[in-house]
Amino acid sequence: MTTPAPHADLWPAPTTTGPLDATVTLPGSKSLTNRALVLAALADGPSVVRRALRSRDTLLMAQALTALGASVDTDGEDWAVRPLDGSVPEDRASVDCGLAGTVMRFVPPAAGLVRGEVAFDGDEHMRKRPVGEILAALRGLGMTIDDSDGALPFTVRGTGAVPGGSVVIDASASSQFVSALLLAGPRFEAGVDVRHSGAAIPSLPHVEMTIAMLRDRGVAVDDSVADRWVVAAGPIAAYDEAIEPDLSNAAPFLALAAISGGSVTVRDWPEATTQAGDALRDLLPRMGCRVERVPAGLRVSGPADGWRGLHGLDADLHDVGELAPAVAALCALARTPSRLTGIAHIRGHETDRLAALAKELGGLGADVVEHPDGLTLRPAALTGGVFHTYADHRMAHAAVIIGAAVPGVLVENVATTSKTFPDFAGFWSGLL
The missing domain is CATH 3.65.10.10 (Enolpyruvate transferase domain)
Known part of the structure; x- marks a missing residue:
């Protein structure tokens, strides 16, 4: 520093x-707003994120999901979201993560669900923040990612589908590693079975937040075993979320x-x-x-x-x-x-x-x-x-x-x- x-x-x-x-x-809560935006972009129909936080991080998330082919109307305080249509608007899309860890970690799993290349970068300091564990996990779940050292910048080569399945990660650096996989997990062909191996996960309430929001949208999540989260494959229901x-x-x-x-x-x-x-x-x-x-x-x-x-x-x-x-x-x-x-x-x-x-x-x-x-x-x-x-x-x-x-x-x-x-x-x- x-x-x-x-x-x-x-x-x-x-x-x-x-x-x-x-x-x-x-x-409104940034954590809730950005999770709601990701889930709305992956849902089976249009959603509304009500009383959304308007800030740099949430606008970056809206722009990132738009780059993947979703539509996010950020006028007013209630943001209407139409989900991804399966391909990026151009052959190669770009995502600016800024200083938003949620954008850097939550959007790459979604990028595997569209056809096309998505390049990720952000502010200078973001190139020092850990993301390699997520990239390795996504490769293990069947995605293709080009990166040099497990950090920004990197490129996701989306094929329109992610096989999914079981993966072991070390989330001791950030609970966002778990949330990132859970948010997109229902859309993976085999769902996702995430197991944590390492020191205690920090900020566990944020994982609990992710699970609660998935369940609100009809997704089955089994968290009955410590340090293991199993998300069943299936649709994510469209949902109007009021942000705390x-x-x-x-x-x-x-x-x-x-x-x-x-x-x-x-x-x-x-x-x-x-x-x-x-x-x-x-x-x-x-x-x-x-x-x-x-x-x-x-x-x-x-x-x-x-x-x-x-x-x-x-x-x-x-x-x-x-x-x-x-x-x-x-x-x-x-x-x-x-x-x-x-x-x-x-x-x-x-x-x-x-x-x-x-x-x-x-x-x-x-x-x-x-x-x-x-x-x-x-x-x-x-x-x-x-x-x-x-x-x-x-x-x-x-x-x-x-x-x-x-x-x-x-x-x-x-x-x-x-x-x-x-x-x-x-x-x-x-x-x-």
Whole structure:
């Protein structure tokens, strides 16, 4: 990991001046939106993805599926999808993955189901993110893929059908390896039988999300044996999906309640969900906050003296690693030590998040120690300064959380938050 070149526009993060009382409506979940788009493109008829998140990642997914021959109407908040028609619009199509792991991993299995070549590439950092395990698995299931070293760029040579069958993968680097195979598995001639062999899979709630969405569309999935998922061959029913708010995006807003000593309500928090962000209901009370369901959604109230009253946290975040940057920022402000473990896999996200958090929080005065699988943080007096984001939206979330408590924090490239939350900076400033 290297520090990026200074961004031309350093955004001054606003600081709270007293207890906040706010209610926020969040954009839809990126994870749900992109899974729904893939399933709609593989379905047996037209579908609608309602309240879809409009962000860079989801628009890249829509464009990728269009390149494969689907039709995705992204006007408005309800996106109509017509499924793939069996061939790419041109002999050779191109897919821009940007910084979207879901595009890089979920679309190649679908590309094997159309006739024609599909070339995949993305932003420079994406060429460092792991995808070789998926490519090897797809070859084992009967697909032809040209790549040089198990990374972007690569080309899928689709024949219109994938034999499918059994495959063993090591998904310890990303749960997306499993989800990618399950999403397209029903359309493979023999379905797919995926077995994981390796260290524990991170972010398992995302696999559970994939399974639930498949079952909603009539697909038979057997997950009765640990680390094995069997998807039966058959149609994927057309389905109108209403997208939940993105609960991981709730983290910085609920952190405002903790920092200000006030309360923040997130509208329409689901009663039951497979989203990893739901873990905030457990994590924040352990830091001294009060969490309660109210008619509007979920309300979090902070300690009476705000961030100065926050307790440290000893937590294994293995299943909810996407929350680690926001949680680490709160822990840097806490009055007692914290230990965050189980998150070695977030080194392979948009950036090496552990190294980036240690560097940027430490640069503002935090007492932080980087470990192979996590961070230790001890109470320290923080000061203002530049916080680099490494083109990573979750790093920007950590930056604005610190900035809400500490004057003078300048966020480099705050616009990277558009990955999952358009106009995040304007929305955040409006609250403060």
